[in-house]
Amino acid sequence: MLSKEQIAQRIAREIKDGYYVNLGIGIPTLVANYIPADMDVVLQSENGLLGMGPFPHEGEEDADTINAGKQTITTLPGSAIFDSAMSFGMIRAKKVHLTILGAMEVSERGDIANWKIPGKMVKGMGGAMDLVASAENIIVAMQHVNKAGESKLLPQCTLPLTGVRCVKKIVTELAVLDVLPNGGFKLLERAPGVNTEDIQKATAGKLIIDGDVPEMAF
Numbered sequence: 001m002l003s004k005e006q007i008a009q010r011i012a013r014e015i016k017d018g019y020y021v022n023l024g025i026g027i028p029t030l031v032a033n034y035i036p037a038d039m040d041v042v043l044q045s046e047n048g049l050l051g052m053g054p055f056p057h058e059g060e061e062d063a064d065t066i067n068a069g070k071q072t073i074t075t076l077p078g079s080a081i082f083d084s085a086m087s088f089g090m091i092r093a094k095k096v097h098l099t100i101l102g103a104m105e106v107s108e109r110g111d112i113a114n115w116k117i118p119g120k121m122v123k124g125m126g127g128a129m130d131l132v133a134s135a136e137n138i139i140v141a142m143q144h145v146n147k148a149g150e151s152k153l154l155p156q157c158t159l160p161l162t163g164v165r166c167v168k169k170i171v172t173e174l175a176v177l178d179v180l181p182n183g184g185f186k187l188l189e190r191a192p193g194v195n196t197e198d199i200q201k202a203t204a205g206k207l208i209i210d211g212d213v214p215e216m217a218f
Helices: 004-012 027-034 084-092 128-134 196-202
Strands: 020-023 042-045 049-052 075-081 098-102 105-107 138-141 169-171 175-179 185-190
Touching: 004 027, 004 138, 004 169, 020 027, 027 098, 027 138, 042 084, 084 128, 098 128, 185 196
Parallel strands: 020 042, 020 098, 098 138, 138 169
Antiparallel strands: 042 049, 049 075, 169 175, 175 185
16 A cells, blocks of 8 residues: 555656646645656645745754645745735636645545534635635545545545535545546556455445556556
8 A cells, every 4th residue: 555655656747847736735745745856847835835845854944934734845946925815816716737635535426525524623624615616627635545444435425525526536545546527436546566356345436447457656
């Protein structure tokens, strides 16, 4: 099974030269560490930053320079800092080419639940509501099953929804999957050492397996 860092590394392969990309809280923030140095990609953080770089080395942190998840980050040459109103204006105007989010649940229709668990404290919905409403290309980085071993890829989400029919692709510790327009998770790649039966058992929603499924390459 993949580590969180390996999930981020695999998602980084989906980023194309010239993209503006928003990284959500959690595993998605790790993607910044795996973007090739020769690729022209601008990372956007909804708290007001264009040009986010990798995480700083220990001892080089600046407590005033953080991402949306309150983690210290670095900025790249040419970066810009501005207020959140301008940042969300960029998001709502569809200026961001790719949004990478974490999730608690994803349904086989592409619905996503990632902001609230009823009965648990939540500080706010963050930027996810705007991101899923505006983004045309959303990749989810998540664990395939929860701590109890229950699937998080479901026929229908059980938690409050963040967005409806918006997720295009999912990368988990077990697999890479497309969400098909008519519903269902299409298995594209397997994590090294993981077989299709393992993925089928871990997926409560409709899983579509078409022929031999290759292992992920890094």
